[in-house]
Amino acid sequence: MSVRDWLQTRLGLESLEHVIEKKRVPVHRHSFWYYWGGMTLFLFGVQVTTGILLVLYYRPSADEAYESVRFLMTQVSFGWLVRSIHSWSANLMVGAAMVHMFSAFLLKAYRRPREVTWLTGMGLFVLCLAFGFSGYLLPWNQLAFFATKVGTDIVAAVPLVGGFLARLLRGGDQITGGTLTRFFGFHVAILPLLMTAVLGLHLFLVQWHGMSVPPGVEQQAPARKEMRFVPDFLLRDIVGWLAALGALALLAALFPWELGLKADPYAPAPAGIKPEWYFGWMFQTLRMLPSHVLGIEGEVLGIVGFGLAGLVWVVVPFLDAPDGRGPRARLWTAIGMLAIVYVIVFTLLVYRGGHPR
Amino acid sequence: MSGRVVAILAGRIRGRGPLPAAAALAVMTALVLAASAARAATDSCLDCHRALDDPRLKAPAQGFPRDIHSERGFTCASCHGGNPSDPDVSAMDPDRGFKGAPTRDQVAPLCAGCHANAEFMKHYNPRPYIFSLAEWKTSVHCKRESLGDQKVATCTGCHGVHGIRPHNDPASPIYPTNVPRTCARCHNPDYLKGRAVRADQYALYAQSVHGVALLEKGDVSAPACNDCHGNHGAAPPGLKDVTMVCGTCHGREAELFDGSRMKAAMDLEGKRGCVTCHGNHGVKQPTDAMLSTDPGGTCSGCHEPGSAAERDTRAIIASFGGLKRSLAGADSLLKLAEVRGMEASPGRESLKDAQDRLVAVRAGLHSFDPKKIGAALGEGAAVAAKAAGYGREALRDWRNRRLGTAASLVVILLLMGLLIARIRQGERARGD
Numbered sequence: 001m002s003v004r005d006w007l008q009t010r011l012g013l014e015s016l017e018h019v020i021e022k023k024r025v026p027v028h029r030h031s032f033w034y035y036w037g038g039m040t041l042f043l044f045g046v047q048v049t050t051g052i053l054l055v056l057y058y059r060p061s062a063d064e065a066y067e068s069v070r071f072l073m074t075q076v077s078f079g080w081l082v083r084s085i086h087s088w089s090a091n092l093m094v095g096a097a098m099v100h101m102f103s104a105f106l107l108k109a110y111r112r113p114r115e116v117t118w119l120t121g122m123g124l125f126v127l128c129l130a131f132g133f134s135g136y137l138l139p140w141n142q143l144a145f146f147a148t149k150v151g152t153d154i155v156a157a158v159p160l161v162g163g164f165l166a167r168l169l170r171g172g173d174q175i176t177g178g179t180l181t182r183f184f185g186f187h188v189a190i191l192p193l194l195m196t197a198v199l200g201l202h203l204f205l206v207q208w209h210g211m212s213v214p215p216g217v218e219q220q221a222p223a224r225k226e227m228r229f230v231p232d233f234l235l236r237d238i239v240g241w242l243a244a245l246g247a248l249a250l251l252a253a254l255f256p257w258e259l260g261l262k263a264d265p266y267a268p269a270p271a272g273i274k275p276e277w278y279f280g281w282m283f284q285t286l287r288m289l290p291s292h293v294l295g296i297e298g299e300v301l302g303i304v305g306f307g308l309a310g311l312v313w314v315v316v317p318f319l320d321a322p323d324g325r326g327p328r329a330r331l332w333t334a335i336g337m338l339a340i341v342y343v344i345v346f347t348l349l350v351y352r353g354g355h356p357r
Numbered sequence: 358m359s360g361r362v363v364a365i366l367a368g369r370i371r372g373r374g375p376l377p378a379a380a381a382l383a384v385m386t387a388l389v390l391a392a393s394a395a396r397a398a399t400d401s402c403l404d405c406h407r408a409l410d411d412p413r414l415k416a417p418a419q420g421f422p423r424d425i426h427s428e429r430g431f432t433c434a435s436c437h438g439g440n441p442s443d444p445d446v447s448a449m450d451p452d453r454g455f456k457g458a459p460t461r462d463q464v465a466p467l468c469a470g471c472h473a474n475a476e477f478m479k480h481y482n483p484r485p486y487i488f489s490l491a492e493w494k495t496s497v498h499c500k501r502e503s504l505g506d507q508k509v510a511t512c513t514g515c516h517g518v519h520g521i522r523p524h525n526d527p528a529s530p531i532y533p534t535n536v537p538r539t540c541a542r543c544h545n546p547d548y549l550k551g552r553a554v555r556a557d558q559y560a561l562y563a564q565s566v567h568g569v570a571l572l573e574k575g576d577v578s579a580p581a582c583n584d585c586h587g588n589h590g591a592a593p594p595g596l597k598d599v600t601m602v603c604g605t606c607h608g609r610e611a612e613l614f615d616g617s618r619m620k621a622a623m624d625l626e627g628k629r630g631c632v633t634c635h636g637n638h639g640v641k642q643p644t645d646a647m648l649s650t651d652p653g654g655t656c657s658g659c660h661e662p663g664s665a666a667e668r669d670t671r672a673i674i675a676s677f678g679g680l681k682r683s684l685a686g687a688d689s690l691l692k693l694a695e696v697r698g699m700e701a702s703p704g705r706e707s708l709k710d711a712q713d714r715l716v717a718v719r720a721g722l723h724s725f726d727p728k729k730i731g732a733a734l735g736e737g738a739a740v741a742a743k744a745a746g747y748g749r750e751a752l753r754d755w756r757n758r759r760l761g762t763a764a765s766l767v768v769i770l771l772l773m774g775l776l777i778a779r780i781r782q783g784e785r786a787r788g789d
Contacts, residue, residue, distance in 0.1 A: 073700045080700065081758075232783055239776050246769040253762035256698040 023207070023229035028217040033103035034233075035240050037206070040100050042241040043093035044199075046248065047131075050086035051188070058138065060184035062177030065140035066262040073259060084252035090132055092244065094278045097128050098343075105336045108324035109212035110317035117209065120202040122314045127195050132276055134187040140180055145263035146273045148183075149175050154286065157299045158307075175265070215324035274350055281346035282306055288349075313339070400441045401448050402433035420520030429481060436467060462502060464511040465493055486524075492590040508548070515539055515588075531588075534571055536581035537562055558582070561639035580606065599630040607631075610723040619725040628659075645681070648674055648722065669727045676734040677718065683741035684711055690748025697755050704747025711740040 007013055025034060057076060059068040072079035101121065104110065110118035137148045152175065156166035171178040213224065227233055275283050285306075289298035312319070321329040406418035421427050426435065434441050439455035440448045449455045459467050469490045471477055478485035493499050501509040515531055522529035530539040541559035543549070549556040562568040562582070570579035585602050586592060594602045600620070604611025614620055614630065623630060634655050635643065647655045650662070650670050660667040687708050694701045714737035721733050 070700065070702060074703055232780070235776050235780050235783075239773050239780070242769050242773045242776070246766050246773075249762050249765050249769070253758045254698075256700075256758075258698070259700055259702070 019207075020230050021228075023210075024226040025211050025229055025233040026213050026217075027225040027227050028213065030103075030107055030214050030217065033099075033107060034211055035237060036096055036100035036103060038237045039240055039244060040093055040096040041199075041203075042237075042244060043089050043096055044195075046089040046245075047086065047093060048192075050082050050089065053082045054086055055188060058184075060138070060181050062140060062180055062263075065138060065180055066259075069139045070259055080256055081252055084255075084257045085248050087257035088248055088251045088255075090135060091277070092248070094128050094132055094276075097125050098278070101125055102336065102340055104212075105316070106333060107212065107214040108320065108329065108333075109214075110320070111212065111215070111324045112317075112322050114205070114209050114212055115317040117202060117205040118317050119314065120198050120205065123198045124195070124202055127191055127198065129278065131187065131191050131195075132278065134183040134191065136276060137175075137180060137183045138187065139259060140263045141260040142263050142267065142270055143260055143273070145175060145265070146269045147275050148179070149269075150273055150283075151275055151279070154283075154299070154303065157297075158303050159300055162303075215329070219325070277347060277350070280350035281343045284346040284350045400432055401444045402437075402439065402441050404444070417519040420518075424519060424521050425523050426521065461507060461511055464513055465490065465499070468512045469493075488589065492587075495590040495592065496587070497592050508543070510543060514543070531583075533577040533581050534575060536583055537568065537572065540582045558638045565638060565640045566642040567640060599632055603631040609720045613721065613724040617723065617725040633659075643719075645677070645719075648677060650674070673722070673727055673730050673734075676731060676738075680711075680715055680718070680734050680737045680741060683738050683745065684708065684715060687711070687741050687745035687748055690745055690752065694748050694751035694755065697752070699751040699755050701747060701751050704744050704751065707740055707744035707747060711737055711744055714740060 004013070025031070054072070057068055057072040057079065059065060069083065073083055074080075104118065104121065133148075133151060137144045152166050152169050155169060156162045158165060167173065169179070169182070170176070171182045217224070274280065282302075286299055286302045289302045291298050293301050316332060320332045323329075403418045403421065406414055409415045409418075417433070421433065432441055433439070437456055437458070439450070440453055442448075447453070449457070451457075469488055472486075472488035473490055475485065475487045478487060498509045498511065498514075502511065517530055524531050526532060527534070529535065537559055544554075544556055544558055546556040563572060567579045570576040571581055583591065584605070585594060600611050600614055604615075611631075620630065623633060632640075634647070635641075648670075650656045650660060650667050656667070656670050660670060687704070691701045691704045691708060694704070714733065718730065718733045718737055721730055724730065
């Protein structure tokens with residue numbers, strides 16, 4: 001009995017082969033956007049791999065976190081590379097997830113029957129941001145400390161539940177070593193658990209429903225071109241992943257992620273504290289809002305506004321036209337375009353005249 | 358004396374046992390307020406002097422309500438005697454205890470009546486400063502006064518009168534940042550005209566490292582006049598005292614100097630220790646340029662060219678300069694590594710250690726022992742070399758990283774090229 005037969009008997013490889021053999025990817029003028037989900041997944045894989053390597057050296061306490069990261073960067077072979085790739089890959093992953101989300105929005109990939117795929121995708125995006133927020137504090141450096149303080153202060157301003165949420169995040173009223181340990185717990189246990197579950201469901205639904213075809217393409221060409229997922233689409237995916245790997249190597253070597261100074265709660269906040277770029281547009285909006293609008297505190301108004309806008313964004317499959325055509329569909333496309341322009345412009349405004357990090 | 362009454366009452370209240378502290382405090386406060394109110398109603402000294410036209414007689418009544426003594430419940434009668442409850446001129450009847458204004462020589466004993474009494478002063482401060490008449494008598498001020506000099510300072514000359522503020526009140530003339538100007542009110546060329554006393558101290562001090570720190574930066578740890586000369590026993594430091602005076606702050610330097618051959622040599626030649634090289638009132642921020650045997654340099658003032666001491670000094674200067682160059686070199690290497698994005702903090706720590714050693718060498722120069730100084734310089738140079746080693750290693754790493762990245766990019770591009778060729782091959786096979 002060959003190994004293949006042995007496995008076939010026990011794992012039913014034939015049915016898996018059948019699924020792989022049958023899987024097709026539509027080919028049309030918007031096919032380029034199909035690669036961004038795979039790109040996000042690849043970068044997530046890089047995060048998991050480098051994250052596991054980092055955990056081998058990282059010590060999650062206020063007394064040791066900074067020192068352990070510094071030890072990793074200066075004494076451990078390729079430690080600097082692992083940390084730099086982890087940090088850069090995190091940023092690229094959020095960027096890829098954004099491209100994937102906005103392209104799915106504009107191509108109306110959330111149409112029936114893919115509403116739940118969209119919802120799980122939104123869940124994954126929120127988890128990505130949570131990974132970024134929790135991971136940023138872990139080196140316990142000055143910038144991370146104060147950026148986390150600003151971030152949790154914003155959470156504290158959420159009406160009704162803000163105080164509770166901020167205390168839940170900080171593990172108290174202030175950012176302390178307890179917060180660091182808590183964020184480490186979020187980053188390596190709670191969030192990965194949630195991510196695995198939601199990502200599993202998302203990938204299952206993508207396989208179950210197949211790739212969505214944009215309404216315009218669906219209408220124009222009923223007899224569509226397709227390519228096999230394996231090997232044709234997968235090979236193209238791998239080319240993209242290799243390009244991302246090359247970009248990561250280049251970024252890590254040319255712009256190694258800085259460690260900065262150790263966090264000192266009693267030191268004055270460094271000038272020009274900014275959150276990570278993907279929170280920049282929200283940060284900039286809150287910064288530009290007047291202190292009070294119609295008697296309501298500007299910050300509170302902004303947070304409530306983001307909450308409502310986020311909610312609308314999540315439930316868009318139920319608000320847009322089911323077939324993705326007509327005036328209602330065009331209105332939602334315009335709203336999506338506007339959101340993209342808003343995010344880009346307000347993100348750029350954060351860095352007007354300053355270094356991004 | 359209402360303060361005394363309050364203190365006695367407070368003692369009695371405490372003696373009653375379990376009366377709560379808050380209640381005791383309330384009772385005491387009420388008594389002080391009542392005493393103040395009673396005084397305000399009956400103090401004929403203040404009432405009359407306020408109404409006088411002569412500014413000299415009016416001023417005490419105007420200033421006294423702001424005086425710490427007034428705030429503590431003392432009255433004019435506490436110092437001047439008399440009967441403040443008597444609204445008539447008979448309040449100033451010498452037969453009934455009126456003493457009037459004390460003469461200059463009576464001031465210190467009058468103040469000492471309370472301020473030299475530890476038992477009494479403890480009613481107002483658990484850790485009181487106890488004035489010493491014996492110390493006052495060692496001062497040049499007291500000595501001149503006992504000779505009949507009427508232009509020397511007594512208590513009121515520095516602390517003020519009828520408006521005295523506590524020593525820790527920034528408005529007080531004896532608050533550290535105000536002391537130099539207070540002394541300069543007398544120690545100036547106009548006031549001391551015709552006397553064989555220097556009068557340029559304030560001008561020199563204001564430009565000195567101490568003066569700039571205290572007067573411009575408000576650093577109250579910097580010495581004012583009284584920190585070197587004493588306050589109630591103010592006098593020029595004696596020849597033997599100079600090192601001890603400077604050593605109250607610069608302890609390490611003084612300790613090394615005391616055990617040095619230099620001190621013995623200076624004592625023989627009648628030179629005045631620290632001030633021989635650093636000066637006194639006009640002492641400047643010491644710089645490494647002071648360490649020089651060149652004409653005009655600090656060392657050349659005493660050491661003649663070609664002497665053994667001059668040769669030793671030259672050797673120390675050369676090693677000292679070598680350590681400074683090593684530190685600058687290590688700093689440049691680390692800066693370059695940091696600019697290139699390398700983590701150089703272990704190197705920075707070594708550099709900080711080497712810089713601390715340089716500071717220790719600067720203090721160690723006061724031992725004037727070439728062997729000890731040379732050994733300390735050698736240790737500093739070794740640590741500086743370690744810091745430079747970190748910098749060089751970081752830069753080597755930086756080059757290796759670039760080479761490694763270039764090599765990995767070549768492999769990645771090669772793989773991408775092969776995959777694209779495979780994709781094209783598939784497309785051609787399908788006739789795409």
